[in-house]
Amino acid sequence: MVSEELAFRLNDEEYKNWLKAGRCLLLLKDGLLPFTEQRLRAFHGDLLNQRPPLRTPCETSSCKPRGNALASVCRGCSEWQREILKHHRQPSGTIHWTNCFPPNWRTDHWEVAKAYMPRGQAKVNRADEFDASALLNLINYCDCFSSVDPKLVRQVIQCRNELMHSCELRVKDDWMRRYRWTLRHFVQQLSFVPHMLTVGRQIEGMLTVDLSIRVFGVDRLDSAVAMAASDPDLLEPDAESVSRWESELLGEMLRECLCAPNEEDEDAKTQDAEQLKRLQGFLQANKDLGEKFSSELQAIDSLQAKGGEEG
Template identity: 45%
Template sequence: MVHEEFFARLNDIGYKNWVKAGCCLLKIKDGLHGYVNKAMKCFHEMLINNNHVLQKGQRCNYDCRPKGNQLYNLCKLCEEWRAEILRHHTNRTGVVNWGNCKPCLWPSHHWEIAKAYMPRGLASVTGGEQCDASALLNLITFCDYFSFINQCHVREVIGKRNELMHSCEMRVSAQWMDQYRRSLDQLLGQLRHIPELAATGREIHKMLSVDWTVSPPRVDCMDGLETDDVSQLVDGPVQAGLEAGDVSQLESVLLRERLQELLHCTQLQDPPDPQGLQELQGLRDFLQSQRDLGEKFQTELLSLGSGEPQPHQTGTAAQPTESN
């Protein structure tokens, strides 16, 4: 059942915008991951075909792996793969997240190559479907295989995503939403030849065009019981192909992503970033203040209250606009 707190939150225009903007990111992820996976398979094959050393089809016999975020004492084959990865990196002077990768798998697993162009914290990810939109967009930015895409538009969407996920109050204005819509339109306009992303663009346009008008749960005059037919409670999302239960679930996904990102950021830094800790405390207070969210996030809140670290869920790490 959808709680009344949910309807109160969705009647806050700024918070409603935050949820709608986050839902667009989820749709971009769904539209992108299949395309990016196919592209990285082609990229992997291209690297092999253009390098006479890699063409020999050798496999790493030394189980080469990173130490932290560094690569030491690689075998000759893995060194050749590293050189190829760097050759196609758009920010060769920046820090590459080698800690994401298992170099011994580079000859046979295309996604291990992809992770070298992505933000840190994705070591256990094995495919694009496990990544969020920003991780996939960072890959598009830092791998020159995607150089045909206007990178300014990609970075704009990444920047908007970071503003959204680091909004302390989890509210954004109508003006911000207009800018966000333009950024999405510019990016997806370049990719409309890809069927999945053309469909994503239509879905996002529909979602942003309707007003999510919210009504509180009605009381049945015959027996005094609240209705459980949530499909009638939110008019706007229904027009966009969603029901109240769907929106509530998407809200939980976004909040969990933000929680995991904040936890990941604070765990990576010693001492932890004060701003990150402040944002984490604010999110914890918000979840505890909402009865329905307190129930959904009970395990996480108990762990936060005890000071125990949360296990990091891959694919939801903080996504910087630069590889670091």
Template identity: 50%
Template sequence: MSEELMTRLNDDGYKNWIKASQCLKLLQRALHPFASSRMSSFHQELLHHHGPLRRPCEAKCRARGNTLPALCRTCHEWQTVILTHHRQGDSAIVNWGNCYPPRWRRNFWEVAKAYMPRGQSDVSFACQCDTPALLNLINFCDCFHSVDLKCVSELIRFRNKLMHSLELSVSDDWMEQYWKSLKKIMQDLSPEGAAVEREIQQMLSVNLSICVLDDKPLPIVHQGPSVSDTDSPGRINGQVISYWEERLLQERLQEFLQAASDGDGDDAAKTQAVVQLKRLQVFLQDNRDLSKRFSAELQDISSVLAANQGDKDEECVLA
């Protein structure tokens, strides 16, 4: 086990960041079946109450960018119904580019994607969506009337704090408030949330101090090792923690690399992504085990930062 990982786990704030981020992965497992079940029922209700929605698309309608130009009668009807059930109504900013309108009649998840952040066009099922995408779906589609929207909004803010924390650290007080929101939404996700709530509670209470004497390899299954992969009560094998850490950092890196490289993205979001990448670059380089593990990603970061600096230099010349 690397000395660098042991050093990082001496920081309580960093351990909190790992545990809180891992809880989002557990939450995702409850959100998948819950969102899929509710959207399937919602889709059936729409078809039952709106006869025109049962007609097939007449013109192979497609989104153009984030707009839906020249829709046929059926797809226009679908667009109207989708907006009717959007909690922001006519003022909603809908990512139509997520959707392929001819599938709305047959595929309930194609409808769900209209209520989600952009970047979902290649997603076909709930199980392919991450936690923020599913929380946004619940937040914006009014078919999720049984879920406390205040709690959903809080969890979106908690998730953003975890993803955008420059220090990769959160306090004990923050964790306490986070647990309250997680516990509340698990009750709303019944029955899917009951089992996951127990796992989240175990994750939040577990001791991430490494059991130094235990260095044997652990099998990595498709969902990765879990809290149960331990040889002493309340302690986790160091390889499990290392696996969690790598996956969380990888997710963070990919999100900011994509945001910083997005030519059509929001300028403020792009600037924030560049700041985050610079911070992550320093963090990875300062930890020898991580700099080796993320050597390819560090090259990607350097390329993206250089490209963004080049864009700024060009803007200065044009000005």
């Protein structure tokens, strides 16, 4: 049964825009995962074949970052670090070594990929746990994805960051039109990737569907029925699916904000604190979400109490 709170939220057009845009990121991630898996596996294999020193196991099995620095690592892990920097499009920028467990670089291509991703990936152990931001940043920064125009990738990343850092979890129609254009061109560039054309149709359908129809128990619009009949990928979602997507998006925002930035990164700490405060207020104002994310609310309370003590 759909909660009244969800029905009320979906009566807000700009909140529905936010939710639909977020769902498109989940669809995009599903399309990018097989592509990045194939490229990474080949990239990792080529490095091992071309650079014999990379085949050397970690000498201590305990090499790890300290803070966001990677120092005092063994010779084998140092070789991997140099190779990762060699294939990084911006090696002088911030690289989140804290994502990585260097002893696994030799055997796990996704562990290497983490060095090209945003912070907060250290506990991700399965490829399907990476979000769209992680995969997009990987494509943007690792030169093994040379067939993809970095400019288009960065445009999608910018839209994603604007969406996920939205103060009120609401976006306007003008923003949605720009977002649709950006996703369409990015997906078209990857038309050579199996399943991406299907993903493109799913995204187009999500951006045009009226999520409130099923929630309020009203019959679907004729256009929605016709659309679903012509392409099953565009079938109108039911209320339970909408609720699940909402939870996935909010969960992603909470994980990103709860992942502590570097102590020296004061701007990131301030932005995360402000975003957490807004999310806290939103969850508390919606009883169903407050119950669903009760543990995260407790974590926010603990962080705020700790911050108060340090202040």
